[in-house]
Amino acid sequence: MMTPPPDSAASAPATQTRHDRHGRYPQALSVEDFRHNLAAIHARMQAACHRAGRDPASVRLLPVSKTMDESRIRLAYAAGCRLLGENKVQEAHRKWENTADLADLRWSVIGHLQTNKAKLVAQFASEFQALDSLRLAEALDRRLQAEGRALDVFVQVNTSGEPSKYGLAPDDVAAFLQALPAYSALRVRGLMTLALFSSEAERVRQCFVLLRGLRDRLRQEAPAGFHLDELSMGMSGDFEIAIEEGATVVRVGQAIFGARALPDSHYWPDPA
16 A cells, blocks of 8 residues: 655655756667666656655656657667657657557657547547646547547646646636546546746645645545546656655656757647
8 A cells, every 4th residue: 555645845855856957868879778767767766755655666657759759769669668658649649650560559648639639649549648628528538439449538737827838727627527527438547737847846846736735635526436546747857856746657758768859848839
């Protein structure tokens, strides 16, 4: 049985962010590079779990392959990756088609999705982590029903309050969850957030504290069948803090694959 994380940030270790390394990670260009990076990430995950009194088996690593070409994806696969995260659904769909020979490679779509792209997600994704509107829930459900599939989904919450980030306001999540049983092809697994991108570790931590507290409260009133077990939070620069605050999924890209050529704004555009 997993020991719960500390009840407040005040009792948490003084773990710092690693955002100063953003854009500076060396490229992984061989299977050995990927194995080395994956081992290093898992060691950091285990250390964070130890600090928080958690079972390392309770946290899943989601390697994020956005912008990486097919050859790098095949190297990551050879190093043991079997589930990869992508922000842009058209890019993910293309990669899915081009790696069809890797029969056990699965894809998680973790970026904002327009309703007119729901058909693509319904065709191939095994997980969608950015559900943030009923219009999108309806579109996904309709397309999934047509495909005869179901999809694991996470509800995205804007815990930082930044207008540049997608996601529901925390106060709107309870009502949103109550409406989701109408969409039977969506299997609600938990919540997802993007924290502040800041070197101030305590400000980052508060985003994770907020999501965990929200999940714990919503569990008491969630619709039948909604266990809300999962918290997807934390990326290359802050996943250790996220684990200390209860993350069950951490999304790590650059620390595994290396720095990306395109700016983050290409993948997290201004909602306006």
